[in-house]
Amino acid sequence: MVTRHVILRSLSKVLIPLIMLFALYVQFHGDYGPGGGFQAGVIFGAGIILYSLIFGLPKARMVFRLRVLQIIMASGVLLYGSVGIATILKGGNFLDYNVLAHDPVHGQHLGILLVELGVGLTVCSVMATLFFLFTERRRREDV
Amino acid sequence: MIDILHIILFVFLVAIGIAIIRLRDLFAAVMLAGIFSLLSATLFTVMDAVDVAFTEAAVGAGISTLLMLATLSVTSSEEKPTANRRQALIGLIVVTFTGAALIYGTLDMPSYGDPDAPIHHHMAPRFIEDSPEEIGIPNQVTSVLASYRGYDTWGETTVILAAAIGVMLLFATPVVSRRREEELLAPGEGSG
Known part of the structure; x- marks a missing residue:
């Protein structure tokens, strides 16, 4: 695994940062073009999975710790929910972003940005975790 | 022109579907399923549903193919042939019946792109007319998804x-x- 696939490894070293950068673009450009938190999370997760396919599961698990991923996936939903709670505390309905800022349109922008970020965090970490758990099971059964 | 493109893509989808059923090699079946998703994404793009196409390409062709491959590596990549013909016959009857019911269900649906379709008269005009002032972002799909x-x-x-x-x-x-x-x-x- 280490010495073989030289072309794959060197190409993916260039590609994986670009994939992750593209995911961030999709995440924060969702207001203006197609895309949003869900798609961005899936693309970022695919970048993580590609890394573990090329460089092996142990290395990937060292970079993306399962415990950290678990915290991230929960905090994504938590971020989404706390935006809703914040709108209630500021006097609006649940997830009514108008009250988040002085200008309702600015409030909507802020709310959508935060909410999409929450979706992206959860989806990305869930995808990576699912893949890790599936492949780790095989590794355990091999030995 | 667009209609011809639709028909070609649908024919490809049907051909790939039949190929997936007939294949015993599950690895090839997973790969074909990924191509199926990619073609569906193309179809959605042609139908101007870019956000749906994006999701289909990322999830259907990307992540689910990978997860399926991971599952195959846990189980087996070869389908066991079933000799039970009666079971196969029951399956065929169920599938035919369900398919016929689904096609019957589409008969009274409005045709594709019909401006008088109910979907274009209920909530859509409200979203299209008011979301630029209310939400103020160009992609109305995001407005509907994240705000409304x-x-x-x-x-x-x-x-x-x-x-x-x-x-x-x-x-x-x-x-x-x-x-x-x-x-x-x-x-x-x-x-x-």
Whole structure:
């Protein structure tokens, strides 16, 4: 695994940062073009999975710790929910972003940005975790 | 011109569907399923549903293909041939009946692109006319998804989290320390 696939490894070293950068673009450009938190999370997760396919599961698990991923996936939903709670505390309905800022349109922008970020965090970490758990099971059964 | 493109893409989809059914090699079937998703994404793009196409390409062709491959590496990549003809016949009857019911259901649906379709007269005009002032972002799909339907999207995100928790409960095993794991792998050598 280490010495073989030289072309794959060197190409993916260039590609994986670009994939992750593209995911961030999709995440924060969702207001203006197609895309949003869900798609961005899936693309970022695919970048993580590609890394573990090329460089092996142990290395990937060292970079993306399962415990950290678990915290991230929960905090994504938590971020989404706390935006809703914040709108209630500021006097609006649940997830009514108008009250988040002085200008309702600015409030909507802020709310959508935060909410999409929450979706992206959860989806990305869930995808990576699912893949890790599936492949780790095989590794355990091999030995 | 667009109609011809639709027909070509649909014919490809049907051909790939039949090929997936007939294949015994599950690895090839997973790959074909990925191509199926990619073609569906093309179809959505032609139909101007760019956000749906994006999701289909990322999820259908990307992640689910990868997860299927990971599943194959846990199980087996060859389908066991079933000799039971009666079971196959029952399956065929169920599938034919369901397919016929679905086609019957489409008969009274408005035709594709019909401006008088009910979907274009209920909530859509409100979203199209008011979202530039109310939300102020160019992509109205995002406006609907994250703001007007924010509650639904929250539910979806929670469902994804719940799915991950389910897989973790099924797959994750008790944490074994690295030292203990080494002892298990090499009995007699890891002691000390």
